[in-house]
Amino acid sequence: MAASASMPISPAAAQPALAEHRIVRIEGRVMQDRYPRTVGRNAKLNSHGRGGSPRIRILETDQGVVGWAMANVDDSATQKFIGARVGDLFDAEAGTADEAMPLDKPLHDLAARILGAPVYALLGAKGPREVPVYSGAIYLDDLDPENNPRGIPAVIDCCRQDYDLGYRAFKLKIGRGFKWMPRPEGIQRDVDVTRAVRARFPDCRILVDANDGYTPDDFRGYVRAAADCDLYVIEEPFPEEREALLRLKETMEQAGCKALIADGEARKEAGGASAAEGEAKPTTRYGGYTREHMDRLYALAAEKLVHVFVIDLDIVGFTRWRRVMPELAAAGVQASPHAWACTARTYYTAQLAAGAGNVNIVEGIPGAIEGVDYSAYRFKDGNLVMPGAPGFGLELKR
Ligand SMILES: [Mg+2]
Missing domain, CATH: 3.30.390.10 (Enolase-like, N-terminal domain)
Incomplete structure (x- = not known):
């Protein structure tokens, strides 16, 4: 058939x-x-x-x-x-x-x-055929090698490589002041990196992800300093908490920062899954995420303090994502499932985005599994074009 x-x-x-x-x-x-x-x-x-x-x-x-x-x-x-x-x-x-x-x-x-x-198509083809995607591989490469750090040009090089692959959105890891640099210098470097990428790639979207490595006050300082960089998404600035997010929202409004807030990847309690890439055990409708964690996220979403859930593709589980996506949509919240660290997870997530809809952007991981052909996929204007190939569109070569 x-x-x-x-x-x-x-x-x-x-x-x-x-x-x-x-x-x-x-x-x-x-x-x-x-x-x-x-x-x-x-x-x-x-x-x-x-x-x-x-x-x-x-x-x-x-x-x-x-x-x-x-x-x-x-x-x-x-x-x-x-x-x-x-x-x-x-x-x-x-x-x-x-x-x-x-x-x-x-x-x-x-x-x-x-x-x-x-x-x-099996999922109902409710999303776009050309799926927005960002490079999720822009880390703190300016700090390496430790004995002779390359500085900001190293980060620009990473962006350039991924731009040449077709990416037109970059998620910059920030939070250098959490433990790698003295805090004021770390914040300043985060700002300088953000500004440098914005200047070099004016046609690209910029997302930032602090992995909860900021204090709420310090992050408001970062936002004020980077307000003119047209940030698209701010992910996990600090451990999500209502009062701190309310103050951040106020600061963003004053500074003219229109970024979406993405959160929820880091679990507050041990759920049913043992590892970020492990298959989730069916403890809740959200797989390895507890009801308490999800209730808290939904409460923040109801106040428009969180706009995008970055809960993990496999901690939730593919089938459960199909079932809960309408719940997110009904709550006015989008998904950008956490896909790091395996390259194939980008394409599974893209199929979910095109099938179930309600995904604002997919986490892209450049590279490929050895012995697997990814060539059914291609970029167009920074979007991943969904192939007509059957299944997930990834072919085992042997
Ligand atoms: Mg993250």
């Missing part, structure tokens, strides 16, 4: 096709992700290296359809699905069945390939 890439899939028409396939093979592999360069520090963590080792699962059906995606789980959680009917593990309308959540993303890829359609 083939579907036009531009059309949503009818769940009623899709389900019989899924029921015709049984899974006959489930293969786990550990892959090697490669960034185009070593990625430096953020406010709190040391170098982010050259790419991690994501685990994937490859699913094959008795009719020879193969789907695959990241699935950071043990074999004991997946092998039991050999022999299962795809239609019993996956519902075209609701997504992955609870018991099959360890294979949530591989099942999305497989189901979409059975239907001959991109994942976003």
Whole structure:
């Protein structure tokens, strides 16, 4: 059954096709992700290296359809699905069945390939076909190497490299004064970097992310100093708290800063997921995020103190994202799911954005997993153009 890439899939028409396939093979592999360069520090963590080792699962059906995606789980959680009917593990309308959540993303890829359609069409094609994306790989490279720091030109170089790839938005890590530099100098460097990128890339959007590395007072100082840089998003300036965000809002209004506030990535309590890239255990409707955490975020959103939720793609979980996106939209809040650190997560997030809608911008991670072909995707005017290729549009080369 083939579907036009531009059309949503009818769940009623899709389900019989899924029921015709049984899974006959489930293969786990550990892959090697490669960034185009070593990625430096953020406010709190040391170098982010050259790419991690994501685990994937490859699913094959008795009719020879193969789907695959990241699935950071043990074999004991997946092998039991050999022999299962795809239609019993996956519902075209609701997504992955609870018991099959360890294979949530591989099942999305497989189901979409059975239907001959991109994942976003399976999700209803409610978002744009050209998805805004930013480079999420602009870290504190000015501070390295430690014995001879390269300074601001190093950050400009990173932006230039990603500009040449097609990016027209950069998320600058800030918060140098949290622990890497004396606080006043660190704040000044953050301001100088922001101004330098704005001057060199006038056609690009600028987002900033402090990883909660500022005090509320210091951050208001940063905003006043960078007010004329036309910031698009401010992410995690300090641990989210109503009074501090009210004061920030006031300062932004006075300074003419119209940035959206993005928050929620860092959890306040231990949830059900063990790692940022781990598959979330279904503890709440929001996966590994607690009800308390989400209630607090929604309360801040109701006062327009937070505009974008940056809760993680996989801590929530792909299927649960499909289910909760209408709740965010109803609350007047957008999503920009946290996608760092694996390059493939950018494309999973882009498919979610094109499928479920309500995503203002996707976190882009330059680079690719070795042995995977990403070429179905291309940039146009800084947006990622969604391919008509089936599944997530990422092809295993071997
Ligand atoms: Mg962040």
